[in-house]
Amino acid sequence: MNRVARFILISLAIIAAAWIALLALLPEASRRIESSAAPSPAGTPLPAAGAAALGEGSVLAVPVGGMRRQDLRDSWGDPRENGLREHHGADLMAPSNTPVTAAAPGMVEKLWVSAAGGTTVYVRSPARNWTYYYAHLSGYAPGLQEGQSVKVGDVLGYVGDTGNAGAGNFHLHFGLTHTTPDQHWYEGTDVDPYPYLAGKPLPR
Secondary structure: OOHHHHHHHHHHHHHHHHHHHHHHHHHHHHHHHHHHHOOOHHHOOOOOOOOOOOOOOOOOOOOEOOOOHHHOOOOOOOEEOOOOEEOOOEEEEOOOOOEEEOOOOEEEEEEEEEOOOEEEEEEEOOOOOEEEEEEEEEEEOOOOOOOOEEOOOOEEEEEEOOOOOOOOOOEEEEEEEEOOOOOOOOOOEEEOOHHHHHOOOOOO
């Protein structure tokens, strides 16, 4: 075999070895890329309003359209009526007629108008151990009725200033009450809703 033929054979062997090595490395490189692109479960964002059907043991959705969790403020216990009573709920400030949506699934248990809450909706959780209270609405969503099932993100009504909110003080008063299944819509123990709107899972 002359020198030229030997050179060609050696060159072909080197090229073949390099090609085999490249093919062996490609799957590993691909796996690394996929692994680095996959989101970390710890970094998964909290559900936003209307993101999914939430219930007991899950995080409440923010019940005002377009509002972010970081915009919430804890007003539980703030003085009202010159200190005669404490505020039991979360006030979510928003422009008039902003959609108010269900923070959790349940059934519309009561549509009620009162001097304090104005136009209100009481939604009961499927297990009947939580009541979600939406107050100071400017009005109800078209067709909303008692006994209606709602899921997260369904429109219940619109931000208003009815009741004792004060003219022009547009906001949603969101209340959370822990109940027993046999209690009525107006009974139960008030619970600060802020931690659960901010991201803490609702107890079962």
